[in-house]
Amino acid sequence: MRVNSMVSGMAIVLAACGGEKKADDQSTTPEQPASAPAGAPAAGGATHDVNMVLEGTSYKYDPAELTIKAGDVVNFHNKSGGPHNVSFWADSIPSGAADPLKAAMADQMAPLEGPLLTEPDAVYKVSFAGAPRGEYKYYCLPHLALGMKAKLTVK
């Protein structure tokens, strides 16, 4: 058997290849507002609260109108008079909003229809990450006939 000792002469030096990337590297620095408050959530979203309540004889979302930004989160609280839920009208949300909403809504009973909240103080969280600007109208399935509906505006 012959041992080929030529191998050692064939080492290829690779070191010269790397290290010249910066010219076409498109690493623009992310837009960081200089005034960003310390401790702001990394995702950039604020959290809003909407209570679902029975007041006297009227079922309502409180507040019934709310303006948020894309990336914000809305927590819907089952305060009184439940069960309540959050159902978006598919024809009363901005174009392109259905997909991000469906992705953001857990346990949908039907597309854009959140689960019934029966537990006191249960919270249903909807993230508006990737949500287009515009108006989002929604209602409570058990109480729609009683006028329980509301509107969110993403700006």
Ligand SMILES: [Cu+2]
């Ligand atoms: Cu309700």
